[in-house]
Amino acid sequence: MLLWIAMAVLTAVASLVVLAPLGRRGTSDAAADSAGSIYRDQLAELARDREAGLIAESEAEAARIEIARRLLKVTDAGADRLRDGATLRRFAVLVAIIGLPLIAVGTYLAIGSPNLADQPLAERRQASNDSELDGLVAKVEAHLAAEPNDGKGWEVIGPVYMRMGRFDDAARAFDNSRRLLGATPDRDALYGEALVRIHGGLVTADAEQAFASALKADPSNVRARFYIAIGLGQSGRKDEAVAAWKSLIDSAPADAPWLDSAKAELAGLEGGAPMAAAPGPTANDVAAAADQTPEQRQQMIEGMVSGLAARLDASPDDPQGWARLFRAYIVLGRQADAEAALVRARGLLAGKSDVLAAVEKAAADNGISAKAAP
Amino acid sequence: MIVELGHYSLVLALALAIVGFVLPLIGALRHDAQLMAVAPSATVAQFVFVAISFAVLTHAYLVSDFSVANVVENSHSMKPLIFKISGVWGNHEGSMLLWVLILALFGALVALFGRNLPLRLKALVLSIQSLIGVAFLFFILATSNPFLRLSPAPIEGRDLNPILQDIGLAIHPPLLYLGYVGCSISFSFAIAALIDGRIDAAWARWVRPWTLAAWVFLTLGIAMGSYWAYYELGWGGWWFWDPVENASFMPWLAATALLHSAIVMEKRDALKIWTILLAILAFSLSLLGTFLVRSGVLTSVHAFASDPTRGVFILGILCVFIGGGLALFAARAPSLAPGGVFAPISREGALVFNNLILTAACATVLTGTLYPLVLEALTGGKISVGAPFFDMTFGPLMVPLLIAVPFGPLLAWKRGDLLAASQRLMAAFLVALAVIVIGLFLAGTGSALAILGIALAAWLLVGSLSDIAFRVKLGRAPLAESVRRGVGLPRAAWGTMVAHFGLGLTVLGIVASTAWNSETIVTMKPGDSVEVAGRTLAMDGFLPVAGGTYTGTAVRFSIREGGAAIGTLQPEKRFYTVQNMPTTESAIRTFGFSQLYVSLGDVKPDGETTVRVYWKSLITLIWLGALVMAAGGTLSLSDRRLRVGAPKPARRAVPVAAE
Incomplete structure (x- = not known):
């Protein structure tokens, strides 16, 4: 509301600025005279110079004649003959009070974002009560700058970048994790998804290649199948796309978060609706996540980590999972949690010495040490 | 909100x-x-x-x-x-x-x-x-x-x-824009005069100071940009005839011409039509300068702003203002009353000579800049017009102009006396001759071209002083009398002298730094040292640096002269983490007017570093000269007097220029 009031005030000022001179009278005389006034100034200055002895008498005389000649020429040409036009003035008044606000408000409504509040960084940090998220990302980035060959670090930060909308960075992170840790269907699909997001939802050849390689290793990879289906639709291969969506929907669990989007895509294809470069449900997830406050995003990252921890508590027989958890805690700066996790792993894996050895090694790699389990 | x-x-x-x-x-x-x-x-x-x-x-x-x-x-x-x-x-x-x-x-x-x-x-x-x-x-x-x-x-x-x-960004664009946009005022005045169908004294009275102000800012902006490129890009060059540099140089040439022809217009009511054309051209070139950078058709260090999608819009703006301005000029200029007449040898004549050469030079630069674009558009062939083209065309064009510069202020309005003017330039001529003789004796005929260049600079420097020296009767009247006369001289006359003197300084800097520079590229390790211009540059070691959004490594060098340490230099290699981009920060130390310039190439893990060491003789004079030129312009701008060039009665044999 305040914005509209302020805009109204500004507009009124602008209109008044144009209106004020239209109401004024008696400017004509001064105007007609000013052309001659320059020459009168010149004559006065010439007189001053002559008195000060700056120019010789004969030169001053020559200059005086020159000025007089020019002055006469102007007077001959005549001063501006000014007219008063009532019709013109009415037109000008209309322009000031109707035309100007119309142009301004019309243009602004077309291009402005009146509903968006300012978001200065300090305020946003205060609103979320901390700057931890920035700090966490910065910490991971600093770590990766120092150790660019840490594939697991890249794997942790990739999804965070995706959620932050930094798709270029996300693609780089996933590509690095693929390169350093070896390609898996999940990594390939994530990389492909980042590429799709970079291009605003378009499944490019690069992305398609990434999805294809994911499907080659794991034909059931949902993320890859989803984007392949979108790509088929985008390239106009309607029948193949419909088939791909149908098989995907058939094999989906009833509560799959992407199911609605998939059905909408299928309906769009069958209904013959024009194809848009539609972002997929995972993309929608990202958009939804991006709509969250920093606080919520913070929770989301924590959620990812605690989800992993919970999964490992349930099925601890996964040395790679433990390694990822340690890595996540370390890059997030939660050393104590990392140590606690190691202690917990020792408890859960008691009796599985080969798995435990791998976990211990992962912990040692990450510089985690903890006293022996009680 | x-x-x-x-x-x-x-x-x-x-x-x-x-x-x-x-x-x-x-x-x-x-x-x-x-x-x-x-x-x-x-x-x-x-x-x-x-x-x-x-x-x-x-x-x-x-x-x-x-x-x-x-x-x-x-x-x-x-x-x-x-x-x-x-x-x-x-x-x-x-x-x-x-x-x-x-x-x-x-x-x-x-x-x-x-x-x-x-x-x-x-x-x-x-x-x-x-x-x-x-x-x-x-x-x-x-x-x-x-x-x-x-x-x-x-x-x-x-x-x-x-x-x-870099601090350069805080200064260079605002100055340059003040210059570009200052030309818009002269343009608006010119178009207004064409619509109005007449030009009176008020017109000239207003156009000259605006042009002068625009010119001062352009001069400073270009000089600043040149110095920035010199220390930031790490190649040790200060002018690359890069299309974008040319784009700012062309309005400068046109504004310089306009500035001089506006003087004629204000004082003598002559050259009206030509002045209007120049005003239109100067602003047109400013527009070109603003947009050439952004059109995306050129690649250069200024490419930060390019986006080809804006091309059509830009083309439209250029067409409306340049095409519209010139069309209006063609339609209305003939109806403007021509001004006073003058003899070829006169102040006006000298200024016309200046204008002709400056516009020709401007056309040369324009050709060199746009020809590759036009050729590519027409035939698809790619050529590159570089420094050799400009050296061979622009250089020779400027020589007669530079020779003529000291004559201008010495000639009277309407009809001048070349012989009398030459006599007053005798001192400058002798100094230039002495430079040639001594130079050839010391350096031999090998660097004859450079010596001629230095002589030309000396001619400009002494010649610009000659006018004032003559007017205050230096040496021919008691000193007190000379001082009194000096104080009484209009500031515009002092401005002319200072600006022309600055031009001489810049020429001297250009010639000297081109002829007597040295470039050494060596691979060094900590402890190694290299000789440059009588000094020793020793590499001490590495130290880490960080700040803002970058981290990096600096290399410390110490400079020794005759065994005594006289300072250190610390060039850096930086890596900007967010932009994911490495940069090289050169280190410069000034000795007198000359500079020692060090920048880093590759740093290998074992500490072996490629180091580029330049010695640039008198190079700072290039920019100091520009500053002096701008100071001259400001001095002239501060002269708020009205100007009427009173013609001298024809019978006087030795005319004295009146201001």
Whole structure:
């Protein structure tokens, strides 16, 4: 509301600025005279110079004649003959009070974002009560700058970048994790998804290649199948796309978060609706996540980590999972949690010495040490 | 709310510019005083609203409001304060906003201080100025809006291009824009005169100071840009005949010509039509300079602002203003009354000579800059026109002009005496001759060209002093008398001397730094040393550096002269983490007017480093000369006297130039 009031005030000022001179009278005389006034100034200055002895008498005389000649020429040409036009003035008044606000408000409504509040960084940090998220990302980035060959670090930060909308960075992170840790269907699909997001939802050849390689290793990879289906639709291969969506929907669990989007895509294809470069449900997830406050995003990252921890508590027989958890805690700066996790792993894996050895090694790699389990 | 208010202010400024263009123009054509009176207030209000929106954008940068797309793309919360501010115009959108801000400022200045301008001329000038404003504001809002928002806002910005994170960005573009946009005032006056169908004294009285001011800013802006490129890019070069450099150099040449022809116009009421044409050309070249950078057809260090999608819009603006201006000129110029006559050998004649050569030089640069583009468009062939072309065409063109410079101020108006002028330049001639003889004796015929160049510089330096020396009767009258005369001389005369002297300094710097420079590229390890220009440069070791958004390594060198340490140099290699971009920071130490310049190449893990060491003789004179030129312009600008060039009665044998 305040914005509209302020805009109204500004507009009124602008209109008044144009209106004020239209109401004024008696400017004509001064105007007609000013052309001659320059020459009168010149004559006065010439007189001053002559008195000060700056120019010789004969030169001053020559200059005086020159000025007089020019002055006469102007007077001959005549001063501006000014007219008063009532019709013109009415037109000008209309322009000031109707035309100007119309142009301004019309243009602004077309291009402005009146509903968006300012978001200065300090305020946003205060609103979320901390700057931890920035700090966490910065910490991971600093770590990766120092150790660019840490594939697991890249794997942790990739999804965070995706959620932050930094798709270029996300693609780089996933590509690095693929390169350093070896390609898996999940990594390939994530990389492909980042590429799709970079291009605003378009499944490019690069992305398609990434999805294809994911499907080659794991034909059931949902993320890859989803984007392949979108790509088929985008390239106009309607029948193949419909088939791909149908098989995907058939094999989906009833509560799959992407199911609605998939059905909408299928309906769009069958209904013959024009194809848009539609972002997929995972993309929608990202958009939804991006709509969250920093606080919520913070929770989301924590959620990812605690989800992993919970999964490992349930099925601890996964040395790679433990390694990822340690890595996540370390890059997030939660050393104590990392140590606690190691202690917990020792408890859960008691009796599985080969798995435990791998976990211990992962912990040692990450510089985690903890006293022996009680 | 603040951001949106800034956005709305910009839109309001556009609306006011449209009104400020239409109403005063109708008023002027229909002789309606009230409608014409709208022009000043609309112009001032336009400036206020643009200023509000510029302040808002700056505020968004200062508080890192990442809901503004422009801030995200060009800023970072960790960036030092100065670069947060200069980052506002370190990108296409923001720099266009700065351009419009200066445009509106100049319009407002004319509105506020043009009290003695005839009403009709003033209304027309401000109307044209508003039309330029309309074009640029529309361009900004339609294609380059800095107030576009992002929702949700990213958490961090992408940082500014590291090359632009330099104090140079805070100074170079504003100065250059002040120069470019200053030309718009002369342009508006020229168009107004063409519409009005007459040019009177008020016209010349106004055009000269504006041109002079624009020229001073252009001079400083170009010099600053050149020095920035010199120390930032790490190649040790100060001018590359890069298309974008040429784009700023061409308006300078045209403005220099305009500045001189405006003198003739103001004093002698002659060269009117030519002056108008020059005013149109100078601004056209300024527009070209502004847009060549952004069109995307050129690649250069200025490519930060390029985006080919704006090409059509840009082409449209260029066509309207350049084509429209020239068409109006062709239609109306013949109806303007020609001015006074003069003999070929006279002050006017000398200034015409200056104009001819400067425009020819400008045309040469234009050809060299645009020819590759035209050729590529027509035949698809790619050629590159580089320094050799310009050295062979531009250089020889300038030599006769430089020789003629000292003669100009010594010739009288209307009809001059070449012989008398030559006699007064005898001292300069002798000094130049002495330079040649001594130079050839010392350096041999091998560097004959350089020695001739130095002689030319000496001729300019002493010749520019000769005029003043003669006028104050230096050595021919008691010193007190000379001082009294010196004080009595108009500041414009001193300005001429200072500016021409500065030109001499620049020529000296160019010749000396080109002829006597040395470039050494060596691979060094800590402990190694290299000899350069009688000094020893020893590599001491590495140290880490970090700041803002970069980390990097510096190498410390110590300089020794005759065994004694006289200082250290610390060039750096930096890596900007957010932009993911390495940069090289050179280190420079000045000895007298010469400079020792060190920059780093590859650093290998074992500490073996490629080091480029340059010795540049008298190179700082290039920029000092430009500063002196600008000082001369300012001095002349401060001369608020009215000027009438009174013709001398023909019978006087030895004319004395009157100011």
